[in-house]
Amino acid sequence: METSKTVVIQFKNVNKTYPNGFQALKNVNLEIYSGEFIAIIGLSGAGKSTLLRSINKMHPITSGELFVGQSDVSKLQGKELRLLRRNIGMVFQSFNLVKRSTVLANVLNGRVAYNNKFLMFLGIFSQKDKIRALESLDDLGILDKAYERADRLSGGQQQRVALSRALTQESTIILADEPVASLDPITTISVMDDFSKINKKLGITIIANMHHVDLALKYATRIIGLKDGQVVYDGPCSNVTDEVITSIYGRSLTSNEKLGEAVNEETTS
Numbered sequence: 001m002e003t004s005k006t007v008v009i010q011f012k013n014v015n016k017t018y019p020n021g022f023q024a025l026k027n028v029n030l031e032i033y034s035g036e037f038i039a040i041i042g043l044s045g046a047g048k049s050t051l052l053r054s055i056n057k058m059h060p061i062t063s064g065e066l067f068v069g070q071s072d073v074s075k076l077q078g079k080e081l082r083l084l085r086r087n088i089g090m091v092f093q094s095f096n097l098v099k100r101s102t103v104l105a106n107v108l109n110g111r112v113a114y115n116n117k118f119l120m121f122l123g124i125f126s127q128k129d130k131i132r133a134l135e136s137l138d139d140l141g142i143l144d145k146a147y148e149r150a151d152r153l154s155g156g157q158q159q160r161v162a163l164s165r166a167l168t169q170e171s172t173i174i175l176a177d178e179p180v181a182s183l184d185p186i187t188t189i190s191v192m193d194d195f196s197k198i199n200k201k202l203g204i205t206i207i208a209n210m211h212h213v214d215l216a217l218k219y220a221t222r223i224i225g226l227k228d229g230q231v232v233y234d235g236p237c238s239n240v241t242d243e244v245i246t247s248i249y250g251r252s253l254t255s256n257e258k259l260g261e262a263v264n265e266e267t268t269s
């Protein structure tokens with residue numbers, strides 16, 4: 001049953017050309033709604049990371065319009081840009097934790113944007129912040145790791161710490177750039193289940209670049225297929241036929257490739 005949906009991110013004729021002249025996004029038009037779980041798929045070099053990072057202005061667009069909520073991302077600077085970034089959690093393949101800090105200290109980093117920077121510099125957080133951080137660790141089943149050094153944890157646990165940090169930040173949107181690409185298959189499933197839980201229970205909008213087509217189809221509510229910087233598919237998982245796969249990857253994929261094995265571009269097209 002569809003009720004009125006809120007657009008949280010909108011791309012209108014967006015182009016991105018890097019300073020060296022390479023055009024990584026070509027006339028991208030997208031509307032992303034609150035609570036969606038979107039998987040972006042495509043060959044390496046298709047523009048997935050560029051697209052994701054344009055949303056929080058890590059990679060500014062060169063033309064067109066990009067809105068997050070009511071905010072025109074291209075116009076945001078200083079405090080307004082910090083507010084946008086506070087609202088958007090990021091999770092990377094490489095986890096991006098402060099390795100030598102404790103798990104709790106990493107998760108508390110999610111509160112930095114809310115607080116006095118001098119207190120943060122001294123490592124002084126309120127009880128409320130600490131409770132919030134511990135709650136999010138508990139939600140992800142790693143509360144017992146709170147005082148361990150981040151780099152002592154397994155990959156799956158480290159990715160849960162990154163997710164806890166995004167939750168503690170109280171983001172309404174999480175951008176995930178190949179979040180499970182460096183995890184083993186079993187851990188991958190449990191981390192994807194965590195993403196799913198966060199999406200369903202908290203209504204957080206998730207946009208994830210995915211290597212594994214099968215996983216994308218299993219977890220996402222919608223698939224965006226990119227090829228050479230263009231959106232060549234945008235729709236439900238149920239319509240991702242072999243034809244669609246061919247339009248995204250240049251040919252059909254073997255079952256191993258759908259499971260995340262690198263697609264060799266030489267043998268495509």
Ligand SMILES: Nc1ncnc2c1ncn2[C@@H]1O[C@H](COP(=O)(O)OP(=O)(O)O)[C@@H](O)[C@H]1O
Pocket residue numbers: 018019020022023024042043044045046047048049050051
């Ligand atoms: N800073 C940059 N300068 C120039 N070209 C870049 C830069 N970053 C990425 N690219 C190019 O843009 C294209 C898209 O890259 P990317 O968004 O990382 O793709 P994906 O995440 O799908 O692998 C690639 O051809 C890549 O080489």
Ligand SMILES: [Mg+2]
Pocket residue numbers: 048049050177209
């Ligand atoms: Mg990438």
